[in-house]
Amino acid sequence: xxxxxxxxxxxxxxxxxxxxxxxxxxxxxxxxxxxxxxxxxxxxxxxxxxxxxxxxxxxxxxxxxxxxxxxxxxxxxxxxxxxxxxxxxxxxxxxxxxxxxxxxxxxxxxxxxxxxxxx
Amino acid sequence: xxxxxxxxxxxxxxxxxxxxxxxxxxxxxxxxxxxxxxxxxxxxxxxxxxxxxxxxxxxxxxxxxxxxxxxxxxxxxxxxxxxxxxxxxxxxxxxxxxxxxxxxxxxxxxxxxx
Numbered sequence: 001x002x003x004x005x006x007x008x009x010x011x012x013x014x015x016x017x018x019x020x021x022x023x024x025x026x027x028x029x030x031x032x033x034x035x036x037x038x039x040x041x042x043x044x045x046x047x048x049x050x051x052x053x054x055x056x057x058x059x060x061x062x063x064x065x066x067x068x069x070x071x072x073x074x075x076x077x078x079x080x081x082x083x084x085x086x087x088x089x090x091x092x093x094x095x096x097x098x099x100x101x102x103x104x105x106x107x108x109x110x111x112x113x114x115x116x117x118x119x
Numbered sequence: 120x121x122x123x124x125x126x127x128x129x130x131x132x133x134x135x136x137x138x139x140x141x142x143x144x145x146x147x148x149x150x151x152x153x154x155x156x157x158x159x160x161x162x163x164x165x166x167x168x169x170x171x172x173x174x175x176x177x178x179x180x181x182x183x184x185x186x187x188x189x190x191x192x193x194x195x196x197x198x199x200x201x202x203x204x205x206x207x208x209x210x211x212x213x214x215x216x217x218x219x220x221x222x223x224x225x226x227x228x229x230x231x232x233x
Contacts, residue, residue, distance in 0.1 A: 044227070045211075047223075052218065095216070095218050095220070106152070111160060
């Protein structure tokens with residue numbers, strides 16, 4: 001079973017509007033971290049935001065926020081006031097488990113979502 | 120930006136030839152990873168290292184080997200390259216493997232196996 005599911009194949013948003021990118025995850029581990037990365041057309045992987053499973057509040061980083069719904073196992077990325085530079089592929093990822101070399105303590109990625117911002 | 124250098128940045132090779140990709144870091148991080156990125160698959164872990172000479176397999180390790188003789192260098196070797204190994208390869212590093220630890224990525228290596 002996939003641990004990270006990103007089902008939106010491609011998203012379009014008008015500049016200055018908000019957009020939500022969906023991510024659902026699957027784990028039985030009570031301790032886990034959720035991450036979003038951005039990959040622009042230049043190819044580099046850019047860390048955006050992190051949410052811990054025990055965090056009481058949704059994470060925010062500037063125009064990025066994470067809509068964390070633990071019971072539904074979803075961690076959707078919200079980008080407010082979209083900019084042309086937000087056009088990129090976005091990856092949701094999860095790291096399970098405790099410190100150490102456990103098999104689940106590696107970062108597992110979803111397949112990604114392509115976001116295109118229209119002027 | 121994290122000091123991670125991947126070399127080469129681009130490589131074209133023929134089926135059956137050996138290929139080695141290099142990842143060099145200047146951050147002194149303990150953990151290093153090799154991922155491959157393919158359309159429709161996202162990033163998938165090939166191998167990772169948790170210290171000098173300590174490595175383990177990821178989810179797509181068949182056909183790949185790794186070595187880490189120094190903290191700063193992590194090598195990925197395709198012993199006999201196949202067309203299915205055409206991909207973009209990313210090296211990443213982290214200080215720990217705790218749930219909240221993010222990865223820093225290199226710029227990637229585009230490998231084409233003809």
